[in-house]
Amino acid sequence: MKAAIGARVIELTRGDITHETTDAIVNAANSSLLGGGGVDGAIHRAGGPEILEACKQLRASTGTCPPGHAVITNAGRLACRYVIHAVGPVWHGGARGEAELLASAYRSSLRLADEHGLRSLAFPSISTGAYGYPEPAAADVALRTVRDHLMGETSITQVRFVLFAETTLATYRTALSALACGGPESGPSAS
Ligand code: ADP
Numbered sequence: 001m002k003a004a005i006g007a008r009v010i011e012l013t014r015g016d017i018t019h020e021t022t023d024a025i026v027n028a029a030n031s032s033l034l035g036g037g038g039v040d041g042a043i044h045r046a047g048g049p050e051i052l053e054a055c056k057q058l059r060a061s062t063g064t065c066p067p068g069h070a071v072i073t074n075a076g077r078l079a080c081r082y083v084i085h086a087v088g089p090v091w092h093g094g095a096r097g098e099a100e101l102l103a104s105a106y107r108s109s110l111r112l113a114d115e116h117g118l119r120s121l122a123f124p125s126i127s128t129g130a131y132g133y134p135e136p137a138a139a140d141v142a143l144r145t146v147r148d149h150l151m152g153e154t155s156i157t158q159v160r161f162v163l164f165a166e167t168t169l170a171t172y173r174t175a176l177s178a179l180a181c182g183g184p185e186s187g188p189s190a191s
Contacts, residue, residue: 001173003180005150008157010143012176014169017162018046021079022120024072025162026109028127029085031064033071038129039164043083047076051083068104072112082116084109088127091134099141102127106145113156120158125168135168139175147179 001012017025017039027043030036033055035044044052054073058065065071070086086109089101105126113121123142127133146159163169 001176003147003176005147008150008154009159010146010150010176011158011160012169012172013160013162014164014166015162016042016164017122017124018042018078020122020160020162022122022158022160023080023118024082024084024113024116024120025075025078025080025122026070026124026126027083027085028124028129028131029065029087031066031087033059033065033085036130039124043078047078047083050074050076051078055085068101068108070105070108070112072116080122082118084112084121086126088131088133091127091132094137098127098133099137102133102138102141103145106142107149110146110149110154110156114154117155119155120160121156122160122162125161125163125172128168135171136175139172140178143172143175143179 003010028039051073058071065087067087067089070084072082072084075081075083086105088105089098091098128135128138161172163172
């Protein structure tokens with residue numbers, strides 16, 4: 001599924017984000033930046049030790065990365081050029097600022113991509129694995145935040161959500177269709 005935001009595009013696809021050839025892929029990292037399970041483990045396994053080395057250096061110079069923030073590193077042996085490590089919130093029921101922190105994790109990633117003049121970016125579904133964020137709510141935050149960014153001044157022309165499970169893809173499709181119902185002025189036109 002694709003949705004046009006003016007001349008830019010949001011795409012939804014099922015797959016393994018480590019295979020993406022976008023300028024950067026985004027990692028659902030944890031604050032330690034020292035690797036973990038899920039998509040984080042997959043990215044470090046596929047990308048090799050160079051990425052972890054860069055994460056360790058960042059951690060030594062700037063410390064841990066709090067929820068809502070992101071950092072950028074090389075991509076080791078991956079096909080993309082950069083990995084953006086974004087830290088989403090752990091879900092605690094929704095009353096602890098989770099939605100704002102999740103939106104901030106996406107915004108920080110998009111901002112880093114702009115600072116590096118990147119044109120294409122791939123996101124996983126941040127926070128909806130080990131961090132327990134309910135998928136429908138997370139999909140709405142993710143897609144809205146990306147849509148809003150693509151409606152402003154940005155170097156990014158393509159954002160792909162690469163979703164591991166068919167059920168996650170279906171949830172994102174529903175959320176993107178709901179956003180598109182706002183019409184061309186307020187939302188993407190889905191096709
Ligand atoms: P978090 O700790 O932010 O919840 P996880 O890595 O546990 O992050 O899960 C985030 C999402 O990434 C989940 O939907 C999970 O199924 C998915 N995922 C796991 N491995 C991959 C992969 N190789 N490519 C894309 N998505 C993946």
